[in-house]
Amino acid sequence: MDISNFLAAVLTLGIFSFLYKDNPVYRACEAIFVGVSAGYWAIVFFFDNLQKKFWEGVFPPDGSAGDHLLWFGAILGVLMLFRLSSKIGWIARWPLAFIVGATAGLYMITYFVSNAMNQVADTMLSLIVVNDVTGSIIWTQTIGALVVAVGVISGLVYFFFSKEHKGVFGATAKVGIWFLMITFGASFGYTVMSRMSLLIGRMSFLFRDWLGLIG
Amino acid sequence: MPPAIVNFIAGQVGVQQLVVSGTSTTAQTPPSHPRAAFLVLLIIISFTISAIAQEPADTAAFDLPDERPAPPTSVVVTDFKYDAGNRVDITWVPSIDDQPELTLVDGYTVYRSANGGDYKLLDSLLPGISMYEDEEVTPDSVYTYYVATMSGKDTVQSVVTQEIRPEWELVNFDLAWLFVIAVIISGSIVWFIWRARAGADLFVRKIAGLDAVDEAIGRATEMGRPILFIPGILDMDDVQTIAGLTILGRVAKQIADYDTRIRMPVSRSLVMTAARETIKASYQVAGRPDAYSDDMVSYVTDEQFGYVAAVDGIMVREKPATIFLLGAFFAESLILAETGNSIGAIQIAGTARPAQLPFFIAACDFTLIGEELFAASAYLSGEPKQLGSLKGQDVGKGIAMLAIILGMVAVTMATAFEIDFFQMIADGLNQVFSTKAE
Amino acid sequence: MASTIATILLILVGVSLLYIAYRTITGRPVERRIVFIYIALAVALPLFMTLPAPVQVTPDVERLYDALEELRPGSKVLVSFDYDPPSAPELQPMAVAFMKYAFKHDLRVIVMGLWPQGPQLANLAIEEAMADQEIAAKNLEYGVDYVNLGFQSGNEFVIQAMGTQFKRMFPQDDRRIPYDSIPLMANVTNFSNVDFVFNLSSGKPGTIEWVQIAVDRFGATMGAGNTAVQAPQVYPYLRAKQLHGLLGGMSGAAEFEKIVEEPGDGTTFILSQMFAHAIVILFVIIGNAAFFTERRKQE
Amino acid sequence: MRREVPLIITSIAGLVFAISFFIPLLGDAQNRFSDWVSIVQSFAVWLGLLNLTKVSLEKITRKREGWQYAILTVVSLVIMLAIGMFDGFSGLAQDPPVSYREPGTNFDWMFRYVYTPLTSTMFAMLAFFVASASYRAFRARNFEATLLLVAGFFVMGGRVPLFDLLIRWFTDYPLFNQFADWIMTYPNTAGQRAIMIGIALGIMSSSLRIILGIERSHVGGQ
Structure with a gap:
């Protein structure tokens, strides 16, 4: 038997043993998982970023001029490590402030452009979709356009907080919540699908790669 | 005459020369006078007509193995608008021999000369391509380009383009509308925050889930069982956690009034500190500071599944009558909701994470959906920055709804009745909102 | 043989559900561990079965395929592997099928990852694609026909910087070859020099960030494969043509395998997927039947 | 000092990224900042590792x-x-x-x-x-939850050949597959889009607050 796969199988079954009940084997596997995954991340970030991008960026192996502005990144990074100390831990807020600011600046526009503006533009749909050649109405797409338009507007009405949900506005919000529920239903179905796939992957590892029972 | 057209004609001349002489071209000075251009146009037309007339002969010539492909035509270089002066675009019309069913053309090569120096190869491109973006230019230099058709080892060059000096622009006017709308929304957010700070009364509608809170706490009191509050698994830097704790403030006050017990295991030490402060303050407001104890909030572990296992244990052992799940939740949402459900607790949940919301809706009694969580938090806290943001966002939603309705009506009218006026409005709106890069 | 036994067992499982339904409705629900056993069987047994499941290719998958078909041989495709091993059962079949398609159609593949595990999963996918006889016969050369640029930290900021220059974020590839020495990357400066971007994503950073930055800001043409958890969220992008095609979850993988005619794990697993869904649906129905009987009694 | 410096850093970083959309010349500064973000994130990963080690060692020495x-x-x-x-x-x-x-x-x-x-x-x-x-x-405890579960059923049964196999005796037409696809393409897109626009505006307002220094929780303020 392949020793590598055997080890992987033992670890797999060790984690699954939690399903019966919490037990020392599971907790041991969990502890190993935490250690190995922290080590994995640290190594990858060390070699692919710190060594490859930062260090060889500042001191290129081919002897060309280095990019010394990269030092700023490293200095900010080192400040981050001060968080481990309770006395001067506050200084770690500087790099954090940098990351938070940069992310806020980038997101502010990217989300606005891609998730608001372009979506609004794409919802300005013709409620009548006509076949260019024959000139007749394509009913499936016409209904689809209507569904999208009504769904988006009523959904926005539901999330509009400056007006009480009464009268026509309230009725629209009601339609909005129905649309949201169908949306969440779709998400629900897809999430179940996703979770089942994860299990299928492990099962196929156990029966195919390890035991070799399936061709 | 716009330079592009001059260039276009110059390109055509180059082709014709090639066809006639069968040799590669030299640089052509484009005709500068409109009348000269017209003359050139006439020549082109006559050549084209003669080419059509000779078509059979040409097709026969196609099959010869040593046939050289035609060069690309109409090679035009344009400065890319609204950049830092570091991009020019070269476009051309592919060689007429570049047809999917023919294999004569292997692709194109683009050459550049900077400041009148030698031509250097920039890139080899696939057949069918008719554009190249050169992003290795600077505003300090002047460039000329030519494109060549590749066929085996053979290359046939186009004419050389006009000289171009990349220009930089300060402001990207393509995005002017984006900027205007962003400023309107940002401005209204700031304005509303300012108004709220000045003490203006900003209206926020009632949130349905909040009504259930009183009832749920009352039920726990009747049954004499504790209330469990889970603020998600993220730290204090997540807005959902903060919103959860704001609602906790209100819940804790009610609990103090009713003299019920609260139990709050958390997965971050900072959240523990903040939650203790929140509950303590609420007990003080309720006039029962003596009833508060630090044991109400306990830190469990940062580890996701470890935390879930511990909370599950608490649920099963202490059987809380009411469970609040308000904050940022991940895969653990369904495990918590399921266990809570199995002990028969009333569950009030809320998160802004779309992937977890379905599970809460299916397994809990009340769910604050997405933004409702923040709205509830703003409503309860009355904090100016939260309230102001909420109102400002409503302005954004208002604009979105209005634009959609207007655009929809315009497009529909334009399609149904083919009225130009509506088409104009529809196109205009689309231009304002669609920002797709080219 | 194994297939027959599995089928018989599965039928028995189905029949025993009736008993569970009876118990639950009469107010004696079974323990959760019993439920665990059911789901384990529903997933494991179909792995031994050889029933063909009729996979139906949906328009979203077709759109991706059409977009790929438009690429001429020699086109450069950037594939970003933004997922980790837990999502591999859904995304790896897509990756393998995509690689096989790309190599068979002489597309030049540039691989990268915004998740640290991505490049290693890419290596696995390439390994598997290379095992195909037709592809092996092509003797594809690393650095010329395909390249693995590796991982870079910075999440969406990596995409942002790549908009100007790939080299900035990937000074060397995963094998530590300098960017400038890789023949395939010789004329690739940024997104304007790749013909198509394909993104395999299971979260953040992933398809959403790629659309926001690479597509909407830098004008890349993009298609994506997503885990089923994420897929519903990117449908608005699909409608607005910010995305050209989407493979969603295991069924998306199976459909893609069908349309590119490279049957693989997606096709094999779809049967298990089907039975798992059946069990979940049945459990929801049983649970609700009990819920409503209970409620009626109370009234 | 403890508050002001981080607030200024936040604002500068935020402004550079937000404004460079409209002012192309800032592209270079933005790329520099991206370099730094990338490097700081590596340190954050190492911070996590050191933290884990610290916590674990404490646990061991104190025999918790x-x-x-x-x-x-x-x-x-x-x-x-x-x-x-x-x-x-x-x-x-x-x-x-x-x-x-x-x-x-x-x-x-x-x-x-x-x-x-x-x-x-x-x-x-x-x-x-x-x-x-x-x-x-x-549980289908109310109309909303019922709608959710039913939609979920159709998607679960339609996206795999489950429901379509069940109707095989009547028709070969992939009815449920098409219906699941319809749900995804129309109502799901509509709902997701409404949520998406809302979230985008929410992110915009929280980003604005961060850049303007109104939101200070990340620098330890309130």
Whole structure:
């Protein structure tokens, strides 16, 4: 038997043993998982970023001029490590402030452009979709356009907080919540699908790669 | 005459020369006078007509193995608008021999000369391509380009383009509308925050889930069982956690009034500190500071599944009558909701994470959906920055709804009745909102 | 043989559900561990079965395929592997099928990852694609026909910087070859020099960030494969043509395998997927039947 | 000093990224900042590792509940780091250099046979929990939840050939597949889009607050 796969199988079954009940084997596997995954991340970030991008960026192996502005990144990074100390831990807020600011600046526009503006533009749909050649109405797409338009507007009405949900506005919000529920239903179905796939992957590892029972 | 057209004609001349002489071209000075251009146009037309007339002969010539492909035509270089002066675009019309069913053309090569120096190869491109973006230019230099058709080892060059000096622009006017709308929304957010700070009364509608809170706490009191509050698994830097704790403030006050017990295991030490402060303050407001104890909030572990296992244990052992799940939740949402459900607790949940919301809706009694969580938090806290943001966002939603309705009506009218006026409005709106890069 | 036994067992499982339904409705629900056993069987047994499941290719998958078909041989495709091993059962079949398609159609593949595990999963996918006889016969050369640029930290900021220059974020590839020495990357400066971007994503950073930055800001043409958890969220992008095609979850993988005619794990697993869904649906129905009987009694 | 400096840093970083959309000349500054973000994130990962070590060692020295497992965590962490560092530096010393995670290295072996099964199985357990929740918790308790579950059914049964196999006796037409597709393409898109626009505006307002210094929780203010 392949020793590598055997080890992987033992670890797999060790984690699954939690399903019966919490037990020392599971907790041991969990502890190993935490250690190995922290080590994995640290190594990858060390070699692919710190060594490859930062260090060889500042001191290129081919002897060309280095990019010394990269030092700023490293200095900010080192400040981050001060968080481990309770006395001067506050200084770690500087790099954090940098990351938070940069992310806020980038997101502010990217989300606005891609998730608001372009979506609004794409919802300005013709409620009548006509076949260019024959000139007749394509009913499936016409209904689809209507569904999208009504769904988006009523959904926005539901999330509009400056007006009480009464009268026509309230009725629209009601339609909005129905649309949201169908949306969440779709998400629900897809999430179940996703979770089942994860299990299928492990099962196929156990029966195919390890035991070799399936061709 | 716009330079592009001059260039276009110059390109055509180059082709014709090639066809006639069968040799590669030299640089052509484009005709500068409109009348000269017209003359050139006439020549082109006559050549084209003669080419059509000779078509059979040409097709026969196609099959010869040593046939050289035609060069690309109409090679035009344009400065890319609204950049830092570091991009020019070269476009051309592919060689007429570049047809999917023919294999004569292997692709194109683009050459550049900077400041009148030698031509250097920039890139080899696939057949069918008719554009190249050169992003290795600077505003300090002047460039000329030519494109060549590749066929085996053979290359046939186009004419050389006009000289171009990349220009930089300060402001990207393509995005002017984006900027205007962003400023309107940002401005209204700031304005509303300012108004709220000045003490203006900003209206926020009632949130349905909040009504259930009183009832749920009352039920726990009747049954004499504790209330469990889970603020998600993220730290204090997540807005959902903060919103959860704001609602906790209100819940804790009610609990103090009713003299019920609260139990709050958390997965971050900072959240523990903040939650203790929140509950303590609420007990003080309720006039029962003596009833508060630090044991109400306990830190469990940062580890996701470890935390879930511990909370599950608490649920099963202490059987809380009411469970609040308000904050940022991940895969653990369904495990918590399921266990809570199995002990028969009333569950009030809320998160802004779309992937977890379905599970809460299916397994809990009340769910604050997405933004409702923040709205509830703003409503309860009355904090100016939260309230102001909420109102400002409503302005954004208002604009979105209005634009959609207007655009929809315009497009529909334009399609149904083919009225130009509506088409104009529809196109205009689309231009304002669609920002797709080219 | 194994297939027959599995089928018989599965039928028995189905029949025993009736008993569970009876118990639950009469107010004696079974323990959760019993439920665990059911789901384990529903997933494991179909792995031994050889029933063909009729996979139906949906328009979203077709759109991706059409977009790929438009690429001429020699086109450069950037594939970003933004997922980790837990999502591999859904995304790896897509990756393998995509690689096989790309190599068979002489597309030049540039691989990268915004998740640290991505490049290693890419290596696995390439390994598997290379095992195909037709592809092996092509003797594809690393650095010329395909390249693995590796991982870079910075999440969406990596995409942002790549908009100007790939080299900035990937000074060397995963094998530590300098960017400038890789023949395939010789004329690739940024997104304007790749013909198509394909993104395999299971979260953040992933398809959403790629659309926001690479597509909407830098004008890349993009298609994506997503885990089923994420897929519903990117449908608005699909409608607005910010995305050209989407493979969603295991069924998306199976459909893609069908349309590119490279049957693989997606096709094999779809049967298990089907039975798992059946069990979940049945459990929801049983649970609700009990819920409503209970409620009626109370009234 | 403790508050002001981070607030200024936040505003500058935010402004550069937001405004460079409209002012192309800021592109270079933005790329510089992206470099730094990338490097700071590596340090954040190492911070996590040091934190984990610190917590685990405390647990061990104070013999807190589960300290034996903390030993395992530290040992496996050290082993992983040692293997990675060894593979990495010995690879760099070779000519041409070899990556630390090339197929065939010890680090790659650890990835394939230790890391992958552990992390995959951890998440695969969710399948069991979904199943038990569907039996014990997902209830059509009101109209909204009913709508959700029904939509979920159609998607679950339509996206795999489940419902279509059941109607095979009547028709070959993939009715449920088409319907699931319709749900995804129209109502789902509409709902997601409404949520999406709302979230985008929410992100815009919180980003604005951060850049303008109104929101200060990340620098320890309120």
